[in-house]
Amino acid sequence: MSETPVKVAVTGAAGQICYNLLFRIASGSLLGDRPIELRLLEITPALKALEGVVMELEDCAFPNLTNIVIGDDPKKVFDGANVAMLVGAMPRKAGMERSDLLSANGAIFTAQGKALNESAADDIRVLVTGNPANTNALIAMSNAPDIPNERFNALTRLDHNRAKALLARKLEVNVGDVTNMTIWGNHSSTQYPDLFHAKVGGRDAGLLVDQIWVESTFIPKVAKRGAAIIEARGASSAASAANATVEHMHDWLTNTPEGDWVSMAVPADGSYGVPEGVISSFPCIVRDGKYEIVQGLSLDGFSQAKLQASIDELLDEKQAVTELGLI
């Protein structure tokens, strides 16, 4: 008997991240040679463009892509989904206040959380890439009471990869030599990329660079990399965001490498003083499809203050969406 396909739901499917992401999923970057059914959600005006993307997916003749379903109704598209990658979101437009952005995205993620609750498979895992990713994930989670909270993650893997790559370039080593990098907090400019627990070829990264470089170059460059890409490319990061989305979900479904960890934004459980009720990035390991926050890392005063600033922002965002009645 042939294997049952894994149903992978993806939103924002006609957008620029998905123009890379869908082909990576279908070609095996997510689940190797396991059969996959793609279930693609878009808003009604973008369905025609999505039909073009579907034609291209068909024309790749991916042997493990068994079926593609498209639509604009989240309940139907999420029906039976085992994996959901929520990429589609409302971008910030000129003149838009932060509260307008939270409110516009709140409507999207409220509806999608409810739809997942109603129609996804029991083993559903949800990863939010669309910004503001942490708070959108919190909204979806809060609107899906029957799905365990730990099945909702947000994406900070792109920041994690950016931090590893920047440190490798600085030290002129292969990026594969850099392990145990951590992004703490929110996927925003307040995030704290922490190299003090990272290793480079097994040596402590903190001993290989000086504090001035960390503070004046490393942290701001990682946090502002997205803006630098927009400035250079005239469009926001898409292929690297798709890569990070696939990598996060791949690792979550399998295992992280022995001795290393990855950054995942997950529901806080009080670890490192991050209060329950926000979705914050932590160093995480995954064993047999279950993630755990790495415990016992020591944070000095500098690191504590950086983490606290990002927690404060997450709490502010939470307060704003609570006032809007979204959670």
Ligand code: NAI
């Ligand atoms: P895009 O604008 O090219 O595509 C977004 C797509 O989402 C559009 O096709 C739009 O029609 C669709 N969409 C909007 N509302 C929807 C809804 N209710 N249901 C289904 N689809 C809907 O944007 P792009 O470049 O693909 O980025 C997507 C999101 O990812 C943005 O919010 C962006 O800020 C975020 N992002 C997050 C990163 C991260 O590291 N967490 C990195 C890069 C981007």
